[in-house]
Amino acid sequence: MIGPGTKAVITGGSSGIGAATAELLADKGCGLVLVGRDAAALAEVADRTGGRACVADLAEAGVADRVLEQSGGVDLLVCNAGIGWAGGLADMPPDDIDRLVRVNLLAPAQLVRAALPGMLRRGGGHIVLVSSIAGSMGVAEEAVYSATKAGLNVLAASVRQEVAARGVGVTVVVPGVVDTSFFDRRGVPYRRRSPRPVPASAVARALVRAVERGRAEVFVPAWLRLPARLRGLAPTLTDALQRRFG
Template sequence: MIGTGTTAVVTGGSSGIGAATAALLARRGCDVVVVGRDAAALSAVAARTGARVCAADLAEPDAAGRVLAEAGAVNLLVCNAGIGWAGPVAGMAPSDVERLVQVNLLGAIRLVRGVLPGMLARGRGHLVLVSSIAGNMHVAGEAVYSATKAGLAAFAASVRGEVAGCGVGVSVVVPGVVDTPFFDRRGVPYERRTPRPVPPERVARALVRAVERNRAEVFVPRWLRFPARLRGAAPVLTDALQRRFG
């Protein structure tokens, strides 16, 4: 799936995880298309990697169609685009709610719907949805963001069941805190001492391994799997521990 002859679309490709993933895929010989709103930043990534540029705002309903029309036949789709918002949900403007859902969740769903028929017809392809540990744990002040990331994981699980045996893989990558411009862009910096942010290149390497090994779910760092599974088994206990030690 990864190498010469593979066309890979990477959303959120202007920085962070997306840019690191684009660079890694390009080094492996893929024809990479980086997608984002910042055309200048995308061009800088393209200059370093040889990727093609597609400037698009995935909150727009027709953006997915335009991206895929420019990309051509897509073998690998990495849905990494995402925005954050921090604060009590009661104080969140309706426009902010809608934009988070549009970019983080609906944008990915539209792209998957766009590429999946071609993948199924060819009998090969891979979908990667970049979620967040916030979609597995309760994170006060990030209710809508967490909901969009949990929605990505649920969507991926259902699609995985639909395409089983058809040659199409579906992977969910679940990063914890990553050293990217994400926190600056949402307007609230990350100030906790632990867990420490991991570099985006580490997430990119885990993402590529997930595709190569057809992994359904990968946590970065791997120890995050434990609290996520604990919350699934004992949500009241896990939430209490988060309030006590978070």
């Protein structure tokens, strides 16, 4: 699936996990389209990886079709762009709720919808959704962010059932905490004791390996699978443990 000639579109390719993924895919010979708003940062990653920059704000309606039209076909779609917001839901400005849902959930749904017909016609392709452990657990002061990521998990599970028999793979990447500009951008630093931040390159490696092996889901670090599974089995206990140790 990943190799010379693979056309990959990476949203959020201008920094963090997206830029690290672009570097790995470029090393494997993929042709890249890097999507983001920051033209200078995109151009820098594009120079490094031989990719093409596509400046677009994923919060805007109709942008998914434009991005995929400009890409001229996609074999590997990596929906990675995302934003955070920290604080109690009662204090969250309504526009910020809209923006989080548009960027983190609606844009990936629209991109997947726009990418699928070509993949199904060709009988092959792969979709990656970059979620978060927050979407598996629920996290205080990150309610809407967590909800968007939970939405991605279920979007992936549903689409996987629709397309599995038709040659298209769907992978969800579930990072814990990653050392990127994500926390600076949301305006509140990461303060919890656990999980510890991992480098963006570790997430990128796990993402690429999961696509190559056709995995449905990959947690980074891998031990995060445990609390996520425990939450499904014993939500009250898990909530209590999160309040005590989170």
